[in-house]
Amino acid sequence: MTTTQQEPQKIYLKDYRAPDFQVDQIELWFDLQEDFCRVRSSMQIEKTNGIVKDLVLNGVDLELEAVHINGHRIEADRYHLTPETLTILDVPSKMTLEIQIKSKPQENTSLEGLYKSNNSFTTQCEAQGFRKVTYFIDRPDVMTTYTVHIEADDKTYPVLLSNGDKIRSEILPGGRRSVTWRDPFKKPCYLFALVAGDLGVIRDHFVTSSGRTVNLEIYSAHGTQEKCHFAMESLKKSMKWDEERFGREYDLSTYMIVAMDDFNAGAMENKGLNIFNSRLVLADAKTATDFNYFSIESVVAHEYFHNWTGNRVTLRDWFHLSLKEGLTVFRDQEFSMDLHSRAMIRIDTVADLRSAQFAEDAGPNAHPIRPDSCYAVDNFFTSTIYEKGSEVIRMMQTMVGRPGFRKGMDLYFKRHDGQAVIIEDFAAAIAExxxxxxxxxxxxxxxxxxxxxxxxxxxDAAAKTYRLELEQTCAPSPGQSEKKPFHIPLVIGLLDSKTGRELEIRSGKAIKNSEGQWLLHLKEPRETFEFTGLENRPVLSLNRGFSAPIHLKWDASQEDLLFLLAKDTDAFNRWEAGQKLMIRDLSKMIAQSKSGQTPKADDGLLTALGESLRDESLDPNLKSKLLEIPPHSYLWQLEDEFAAEHFEKASQSWMRAFAVRNESTLLEIYKRFHGKNDKSLHHTHMAERKFKNTALMFLSTLPSHLDLIWNQLQSAAHMTDYEAAFALCLDQDGSKREDAIQHFLKKFEKDSLTMNKWFALQASAENGLTAETVQTLWSHPQFNAKNPNRVYSLLGRWGDNLTQFHAGNGRHYQWLADRVLDLDRINPQVATRIAGAFDMCAKVNAESKAQARRALDSILDKGLSKNSYEVVSRSRQALN
Incomplete structure (x- = not known):
């Protein structure tokens, strides 16, 4: 690898030092104008380190106008200014520091800090955006109380919001309005928020367990308010659940959510004023799928739960991001499990984990849940920090049981409320x-x-003893060539090989938790567990509920896996047995394709899954999940070399074989559930719709049923059916594909949010035309490279479409690398997300690797941001 770009400076966890100053309180005045913003701050600051003389404040893209200490203006010789810092020299131990700056939010395309979009001002301060608002000690362990005054033209910006509770509103001369907000709870600056615009609103209220009334408000663009009601109901469910499950009551008198179209993240938990990507708030049957509704419910809950796990107790530094994110993901998963089917939510969670986080662990950007170093803290917002972090907390709950976990959580809040802490503090609170x-x-x-x-x-039949030998390893990852043994809690069951009945566990090493689950604690590189009193060889059900996020290398017989598929009392492991069988079959079929043979599916597996399809005792949701093809990103991890065309051929061949074998049953299922309970959002009816559309997906591989797809597209009563049919149309040959594209465009071209689906589904298609389609859509009038949702919908989904992105021996890599460079100059956070597509290139063939090397080299010397440089350089190093 050759590059002329200077490597950005790394930051290290080991270099952490407590802040030299604390801010006791801050007052902010925002003067919002059409072409600029002026911000005045007044801070009460005290030294915590008597040796330090100078105060260093963070600030980016700010025009400094004045600095006052204790009421006296200081001149330029008393401070030192750089593009990223303001250092005030020889400051007193206590002071009132006043700073006035001028900025241009209208020109801020990074969507970080204070920016203007769609005629509204808004903020995004996590992780280090507050330094684009004003000069401050921008780190999470500096916590203070905020009083915020916002002044703007009343006609243009009638809605002026910030954290906490509104304490004053007044009309000023010249048609301007001033509003004052005060948040009495100390918080780090990354939780600061401001919104100013002309927005619609819906209102409701919630009565807490102690009898207080909390005003609830959700703001969105005018004309979209009616799409906010599901989010409001989700919020009220979240507030009630957190009181009942974890004893956490909301603490302010107002809770607000604002939906914005231009937003880098999914949502942000700013204290009392959550700012959401509009795709995670707005929903109606015409434009939102069942999955969209579930996502809204889950994310609204996630951000609300942050009020205690993230806001009241926050993190000391960004290396400990999983302290709040892993814990809050765990809490929102538990919320979803309590509201819906625990087993089905768990299956979905693990499928996503394997597809995204396991792939991250296997790639060049692998990192610990608590990283040791980074170039840019914005790059910490990964599946490892969030989803794997959640899995570690789930293991804690499994080991101590639900009552024990609640006891630990109560201690955590009691001990650390109002503090900025680290992961070890949380672990100690649960363990002690x-x-x-x-x-x-x-x-x-x-x-x-x-x-x-x-x-x-x-x-051993004579001794009636079953022996289980477990051996753990962990492959080297960047910066970690050797690993110590993990402590792995494995939930286990033994089943009678004839009836499937649960057998009594007799083992000195097995421990029963409060939920009645039997656990094995694997701590050594290799351990043997003995189970006695067994009349016949049992069938092993291991890692039930996916109790530990591991790869199980288990050469279970086809007979045992088929038995577990049919008989296991643990729904997750029933699905898992099916996945193992399908992975074996697909791996065999991929090998057949590579050797020039026609891929052939296993008759035994087709028969077993066909029987599950017809089993009326099974939940339709479980039936759908049993038929899910393992994602290519998971299969990629299990193969030595990813060959896009062979993966696609194997998957399509397997689906066709199953459809041929079960055609009449699939058609009967489709007809039985088509049009049934179309408007219901009950999870049972959502499961039936998913089951019906799964049947349609298999039928789409048979030419005689293609009319079903087109008819559903034209007659769909809701977006779930419309999207399913549209996606299947895109994978077909002939004019119907283009007809479907135009049908969608004509129907939704004025709905910006729904048009994201139009871009995303075309980028996800597996029709051999996807690369050319994506490159054409980049120039489409409806595409906007400054809107993160559009970019993620098009380029993000294409990068995830492994069989299409990696097709043609890497001939598409250069085009995407050029787009990463374009995006990096607009919004580095978005560019970094798109650059992640190159993580997979380490397992492509030699010609494709050469193409990837050339593509990445071509942008590494073009002055990438530190965000993009970190991801791109690691992907490039993995190709050496």
Whole structure:
């Protein structure tokens, strides 16, 4: 690799030092004008380190106008200004520091800090955006109370919002309005928020467990308010659930959500004023799928739960981001499980984990849950920090049980409310009241990679003893060539090989938790567990509920896996058995395709899954999940080399074989559920719709049923059916594909949010034309490179479409690399997300790797932001 770009400076966890100053309180005055914004701040600051003389403040893209200390203006010789800092020299131990700056939010395309979009001012301060608002000590362990005054033209910006509770509103001369907000709770600056615009609103209220009334408000663009009601109901459910499950009551008198079209993230938990990407607030049957509704419910809950796990107790530094994000993901998953089917939510969670986080662990950008270093803290917002972090907390709950976990959570809040803490503080709070020693378990936070556990079984009929030998390893990852053994809690069951009945566990090493689950604690590189009193060889059900986020290397017989598929009492492991069988079959079919043979699906598996399809005792949701093809991103991890065309051929061949074998049953299922309970959002009816559309997906592989797809597209009563039919039309040959594209465009071209689906589904198609389609859509009049949703819908979905992005021996890599460079100059956070597509290139063929090297080299010397440089350079190094 050759590059002339200077490597950005790394920051390290080991270099953490407590802040030299604390801010006791801050008052802010915002003067919002059409072509600029003026901000005046007044801070009460006190030294915490008597040795330090100078105060260093962070600030980016700010025009400094004045600095006052204790009422006296200081001149330029008393401070030093750089593009990223303001250093005030020789400051007193206590002072009132006043700073006035001028900025241009209208020109801020990074959507970080204070920016203007669609005629509204808004903010995004996590992780380090507050330094684009005003000069401040921009780090999460500097917590203070905020009083905020916002002044703007009343006609243009009638809605002026900030954190906390509104304490004053007045009309000023010249048609301007001033509003004052005060948040009495100390918070880090990344939780600051401001919104100014002309917005519609819906209002409701919630009565807390102690009898207080909380005003609830959701703001969105005029004309979209009616799409906010589902989000409002989700918010009220979240507030009630957190009181009942974790004893957490909301603490302010107002809770606000604002939906914005131009927003880098999904949502942001700013204290009392959440700012959401509009796709996670706005919903109606015409434009939102069942998945969209579920996502809204989940994310509204996630941001609300942050009020305690993130806001009241926050993180000391960004290396400990999973302290709040892993914990809050765990909490929103538990919320969804309590409202819906626990087993089905768990299956979806693990499928997503394997597709995204396991791939991240296996790629060049693998990192621990608590990283040791980085170039840009914005790059910490990964699946590892969030989803794997959640899995570690789930293991804690599994080990101590629900009551023990609640006891630990209560201690955590009691001990650390109002503090900025670290992951070890949380782990200690859960461990101590439950008598746990987690010195080894905490390696999950410091070691990257997905552990692999190899399984060997034996049965001694004479001794009536079953022996289980487990061996754990973890592959090297960037910066970590050797790994220590993890502490892996495995939930286990033994089943009678004839009836499927649960057998009694008799083992000195097995421990029963409060939920009645039997656990094995694997702590050594290799351990053997013995189970006695067994009349016949049992069938093993291991890692039930996916109790540990690991790869199981287990050469279970086809007979045992088919038995588990049919009989296991653990719904997750029933699905898991089907996935293992399908992965084996697809791997065989990929090998057949590579050798020039016609891929042939296994008859036994087709028969078993066909029987599950016809089993009326099974939940339709589980039936759908049993038929899900493992995602290519997961299969990629299991193969030595990713060959796009062979993966696609194997998947399509398997689906066709199943459809041929079960054609009449699939057609009967489709007809039975088509048009049934179309408007219901009950999870049972959502499951039926998913089951019906799964049947349609298989039928679409048979030419005789293609009319079903087109008819559903034209007659769909809701977006779930419309999107399913549209996606299937895109994978067909002939004029119907183009007809479907125009049908969608004509129907929704004026709905910007729904048009994201139009871009995303075309980028996700597996029709051999996707690359050319994506490149054409980049220049489409409806595409806007400054809107993150549009970019993620088009380029993000294409990068995830492995069989299409990696087709043609890497001939599409240069085009995407050029787009990363374009985006980096507009919005580095968005560019970084898109650059992640190159993580997969380490397993492509030699010609494709050469193309990837050339593409990445061509942008590495073009002055990338530190965000993009970190991801691109690691992907490039993996290709050496």
């Amino acid at each position: 009241p439950n008598g746990q020693d987690w010195s080894q378990f905490k390696l999950w936070y410091s070691q990257a990679g997905t552990p692999e556990v190899r399984v060997k079984e034996s049965y």
